[in-house]
Structures are given as C-alpha cells and as structure tokens.
Amino acid sequence: MNPSHSTIRWTDSMSIGIPDVDEEHRRFIxxxxxxxxxxxxxxxxxxxxxxxxxxxxxxxxxxxDEERLLAERGYPDARLHSAQHARLNSLLWDVLRMSYAAESGDDWAKKGLLIKQMLLDHFQLDDNSYRHFLRQPPAMVAR
Ligand SMILES: [Fe+2]
Ligand SMILES: [Fe+2]
Known part of the structure; x- marks a missing residue:
C-alpha cells in the first residue's frame, strides 16, 4: 500500500474567497x-x-495570475509571496529532475507526498496570508 495515497478533498476552509483563485486551487488539488x-x-x-x-x-x-492580482490590489507582501512562488517552482523542478533517475516505487511515493505537501502548505499558509487583505473592498485598499 502506498503511504502517500490519500485523496485530498476541497473544503470551504480552503477558500480564498476569490472565485478565479479558488477555481485554480481546486484544479491543483x-x-x-x-x-x-x-x-x-x-x-x-x-x-x-x-x-x-x-x-x-x-x-x-x-x-x-496570483502575482498579477496581488500587484493590482497593492498587497504589501507581494514581493515576499512572489519569492515563495519562485521557491516552490524550483522545488517542483527538483522533484521532476530527480524523477528522471531510475528509482523504486517507494521513491515515487515520497515524491508524490512531497509535491502534495508543498502545494497544500502554500495554499493553506502562504495564500491564506493574503486572504484577509483581498477580502477588503478595493476602495478601502486603494486609499
Ligand atoms: Fe495560490
Ligand atoms: Fe500563492
């Protein structure tokens, strides 16, 4: 039995409250x-x-898309968020590069778990940190 295999289910607590972002997060899951x-x-x-x-x-x-949205809405930690994306992107490429080496099924399970964990952590921690900011009406943010 593969230890990483557990289906993630979308719950409302994962919602950022921006339909396009939620849709992309759902697709990721x-x-x-x-x-x-x-x-x-x-x-x-x-x-x-x-x-x-x-x-x-x-x-x-x-x-x-997310970086464009955060820049448009003047999110104060937009640069930090972009850096988190860049780090995540390079970790995903590392996993893909590692996958080209011949390995056992157990190694695949670890990689799958790693990708799942990295993306979930980002949605639930990093993305969650801009959630409250974006939920304010744009007029309040612009001032
Ligand atoms: Fe996101
Ligand atoms: Fe993000």
Whole structure:
C-alpha cells in the first residue's frame, strides 16, 4: 500500500474567497490527487512524469495570475509571496529532475507526498496570508 495515497478533498476552509483563485486551487488539488493515484497504481513512469510536468505548468500560470492580482490590489507582501512562488517552482523542478533517475516505487511515493505537501502548505499558509487583505473592498485598499 502506498503511504502517500490519500485523496485530498476541497473544503470551504480552503477558500480564498476569490472565485478565479479558488477555481485554480481546486484544479491543483485534483491534479495532485491524480498524481497520487497514478503513483499508488504504479503507473508507467513516463505517465507520472507527464503528470508532474502538468502540475509545474499549471503552477507557473497560477503563480503568474496570483502575482498579477496581488500587484493590482497593492498587497504589501507581494514581493515576499512572489519569492515563495519562485521557491516552490524550483522545488517542483527538483522533484521532476530527480524523477528522471531510475528509482523504486517507494521513491515515487515520497515524491508524490512531497509535491502534495508543498502545494497544500502554500495554499493553506502562504495564500491564506493574503486572504484577509483581498477580502477588503478595493476602495478601502486603494486609499
Ligand atoms: Fe495560490
Ligand atoms: Fe500563492
């Protein structure tokens, strides 16, 4: 049994309150679940690499959208948040690079768990820190 395989379910507590951001976060969760299931089913490594690549591409576009939004709304910690995205992006690439080495199924399980944990931590900790700021009406923020 793969220790990392547990489906993540979207809950309202994960909501940032911005529909586009929530939609992208929901999509991430389903991508991560897909990766997790593929690893648990011991799918072909090329299939798993493709899923990791998809997560990386989606992450980049989501991070760009989020950074644009935070800049537009004048979020004071926008630069810190961009740095957190850059770090996460490089960790995701590290996982993909590591995946090119021949390894056992247990190593895949660890990588899947790592990706899942990194993304969840970011949504629940880092993204949550801009949540209250963005929930204020734009007029209050602009002044
Ligand atoms: Fe996010
Ligand atoms: Fe973020």
């Amino acid at each position: 389903s991508r991560v679940n897909e990766l997790d299931a593929a690893i648990a089913a011991r799918k072909d490594r090329r299939e798993i690499e493709r899923l990791i690549q998809d997560i990386i591409h989606e992450a980049r576009s989501h991070f760009d």
